[in-house]
Amino acid sequence: MSTTRKRVYGYLAEFKSASALYKAAEKVRDAGFRKWDCHSPYPIHGLDGAMGMKRSILPWLVFFGGATGTLTAFLLAYSTQVLIYPTVVQAKPVNIFTIPAFFPVMFELTILFSGFTVLFGLLALMKLPRLNHPLFASKQFHRTTDDAFFIAIEARDPKFSPDATKSLLEEIGGSNIELVEEEG
Amino acid sequence: MASHIVTSADVAPDGERLKSAKVDKIKMIAGGVSLLLSIVSAILLFGPKETWTANYAYSWVFALFFFFTLAVGGCFWTLLHNVSNSGWGTSVRRVFENLGAVYPWMFIFAIPLLIPNVQQYLYEWMNMHRGLDTHGGEYSVKEALHHTGDPHDHLLYLKHWYLNIPFWYGRFIFYFIGLSAVILGLRKLSVAQDTDPNPGTSRLFRARFHSTYTLIIFAITITFAGFDWLKGLDYTWFSTMWGVYLFAGSALNSMAVIIITVALLQRAGYMKKVVTPEHFHIKGKLLLAFTIFWAYVTFSQYFLIWYANITEETKYFLIRNTGGWNIGMMALVVFHFVVPFVILLQAWLKRNPKTLSLMAVYTLVMHILDHYLIAIPERSISLMNMLPDVYGDVETTIPGAFLGDILAFITIGSGFVFFYLRSLGQNNLYPNRDPRILESANVSN
Numbered sequence: 001m002s003t004t005r006k007r008v009y010g011y012l013a014e015f016k017s018a019s020a021l022y023k024a025a026e027k028v029r030d031a032g033f034r035k036w037d038c039h040s041p042y043p044i045h046g047l048d049g050a051m052g053m054k055r056s057i058l059p060w061l062v063f064f065g066g067a068t069g070t071l072t073a074f075l076l077a078y079s080t081q082v083l084i085y086p087t088v089v090q091a092k093p094v095n096i097f098t099i100p101a102f103f104p105v106m107f108e109l110t111i112l113f114s115g116f117t118v119l120f121g122l123l124a125l126m127k128l129p130r131l132n133h134p135l136f137a138s139k140q141f142h143r144t145t146d147d148a149f150f151i152a153i154e155a156r157d158p159k160f161s162p163d164a165t166k167s168l169l170e171e172i173g174g175s176n177i178e179l180v181e182e183e184g
Numbered sequence: 185m186a187s188h189i190v191t192s193a194d195v196a197p198d199g200e201r202l203k204s205a206k207v208d209k210i211k212m213i214a215g216g217v218s219l220l221l222s223i224v225s226a227i228l229l230f231g232p233k234e235t236w237t238a239n240y241a242y243s244w245v246f247a248l249f250f251f252f253t254l255a256v257g258g259c260f261w262t263l264l265h266n267v268s269n270s271g272w273g274t275s276v277r278r279v280f281e282n283l284g285a286v287y288p289w290m291f292i293f294a295i296p297l298l299i300p301n302v303q304q305y306l307y308e309w310m311n312m313h314r315g316l317d318t319h320g321g322e323y324s325v326k327e328a329l330h331h332t333g334d335p336h337d338h339l340l341y342l343k344h345w346y347l348n349i350p351f352w353y354g355r356f357i358f359y360f361i362g363l364s365a366v367i368l369g370l371r372k373l374s375v376a377q378d379t380d381p382n383p384g385t386s387r388l389f390r391a392r393f394h395s396t397y398t399l400i401i402f403a404i405t406i407t408f409a410g411f412d413w414l415k416g417l418d419y420t421w422f423s424t425m426w427g428v429y430l431f432a433g434s435a436l437n438s439m440a441v442i443i444i445t446v447a448l449l450q451r452a453g454y455m456k457k458v459v460t461p462e463h464f465h466i467k468g469k470l471l472l473a474f475t476i477f478w479a480y481v482t483f484s485q486y487f488l489i490w491y492a493n494i495t496e497e498t499k500y501f502l503i504r505n506t507g508g509w510n511i512g513m514m515a516l517v518v519f520h521f522v523v524p525f526v527i528l529l530q531a532w533l534k535r536n537p538k539t540l541s542l543m544a545v546y547t548l549v550m551h552i553l554d555h556y557l558i559a560i561p562e563r564s565i566s567l568m569n570m571l572p573d574v575y576g577d578v579e580t581t582i583p584g585a586f587l588g589d590i591l592a593f594i595t596i597g598s599g600f601v602f603f604y605l606r607s608l609g610q611n612n613l614y615p616n617r618d619p620r621i622l623e624s625a626n627v628s629n
Contacts, residue, residue, distance in 0.1 A: 059529075
């Protein structure tokens with residue numbers, strides 16, 4: 001038996017099916033919680049709506065990432081091929097009308113920069129990579145990769161209260177409700 | 185975001201039909217206008233003045249092919265929906281089919297191209313074939329091409345297997361019989377489901393099976409009709425991208441027509457239960473995808489020709505980069521690709537029928553510019569070569585011929601509207617007994 005005081009992560013509640021999880025998520029959303037999440041073995045269509053999640057800002061990051069790529073490629077090609085060292089190929093003009101020759105490069109760098117922004121933007125928004133997650137302390141949580149559906153409400157949420165949140169989870173059909181404490 | 189699940193109780197057992205006095209009125213006005221202007225067009229095409237016929241022949245090809253691409257695109261989306269076993273679009277599939285059903289009627293507007301009096305101003309190679317000295321029938325056309333003494337005619341000799349008049353007529357007939365049979369057959373199969381007391385899945389699977397090989401008929405039609413009617417305007421020009429280029433515009437703009445149609449139908453109170461913002465979102469994505477595809481193909485064609493710099497290929501772009509045409513060509517880059525690409529990236533816009541319809545209208549306007557630049561710049565240069573006495577002092581454009589382009593566009597356009605509204609009113613607006621109608625109504629993406 002440990003005597004150290006542990007920090008409470010939050011409540012974890014299991015739900016029977018994807019549709020039970022979906023309906024419970026709508027109720028947690030309507031109860032006004034912000035710091036909470038659903039865990040399911042597979043993606044559930046429309047769950048983001050049931051959880052009341054806002055659209056990610058990732059598309060905007062990607063747009064500006066891609067635009068940076070376009071601009072970088074254009075400046076790179078234009079400055080080297082037109083301004084610094086004019087390169088005449090097959091008597092083609094060496095001015096802004098050479099731009100068709102730059103399009104493939106502009107296209108490629110747009111894709112490359114967009115791809116990088118997607119990858120690194122996504123990792124940053126998801127706060128990944130990380131070595132551990134408090135929920136791993138739960139003995140039942142590993143079943144989320146197999147056959148169990150969970151809702152976890154964090155203690156950081158301003159609406160969280162040890163009794164009321166627990167009874168809310170019971171009310172909306174949660175079972176095996178567990179108060180998860182961080183390890184160590 | 186399925187807030188309300190559509191069940192079979194929401195779908196009318198006998199479907200919805202387009203019944204509106206307003207639509208009937210628009211249809212009759214469009215039909216009347218088309219009929220009236222067709223008479224005017226006939227006078228221009230077959231009338232007394234040579235310059236009328238010559239100028240207006242090009243106007244006609246431009247307008248004909250513009251609306252041809254829209255109708256062909258309707259066939260394409262029907263075929264693609266069937267062959268890809270799609271569930272999302274069952275609610276709007278009938279609109280695809282009804283747009284495709286306009287295709288057979290395009291034959292009426294294509295008739296002028298069959299008549300030598302019109303052909304002589306459009307297709308120079310036909311004039312050369314017809315004017316050959318065959319020594320009283322001793323030589324065949326091919327042999328006669330070999331013996332004209334003009335080295336330029338060697339190209340026609342080599343192309344004779346494809347570019348000869350009987351084969352041209354044969355292909356022309358095939359385009360209309362082939363794809364008409366395909367789309368009318370699929371539409372009949374789909375409509376028969378609406379009243380069947382035991383609908384089942386057999387028609388769905390039959391439509392899927394028959395859409396596979398008929399997709400080839402579609403591909404042949406759009407490619408070779410484009411070769412025969414548009415690329416044939418200059419028989420010396422080569423481009424292997426041509427068919428794909430026309431297909432990209434066709435798929436893009438028929439989707440624009442479908443979006444506008446569904447948005448207007450919903451506004452008038454139809455298809456309320458089965459079409460949701462999700463459907464507009466998917467169609468908007470397709471609009472965006474084909475905007476990109478069009479740009480990709482169009483630029484590839486330009487880029488390869490520009491880079492290789494081969495005389496046989498550059499001619500097309502030389503004509504279109506001369507004088508005022510150059511502004512149009514550069515406008516295509518910005519306004520047919522960059523602007524709609526950036527605007528259509530936004531998700532909220534694609535989910536809103538009103539904003540998406542505005543973008544669809546914009547896309548169609550750009551399609552007019554695109555097809556105007558395909559057909560019309562050829563007019564002054566070809567007529568100048570063919571009739572130097574009449575058109576000798578013409579530069580890049582023929583003064584006044586622009587009015588003919590508008591007239592031809594309105595003539596065929598109002599006919600298109602008439603036949604489209606007619607086919608929309610002939611059957612239920614959505615396949616109400618299709619096994620996938622609920623899957624489609626509840627689609628989320």
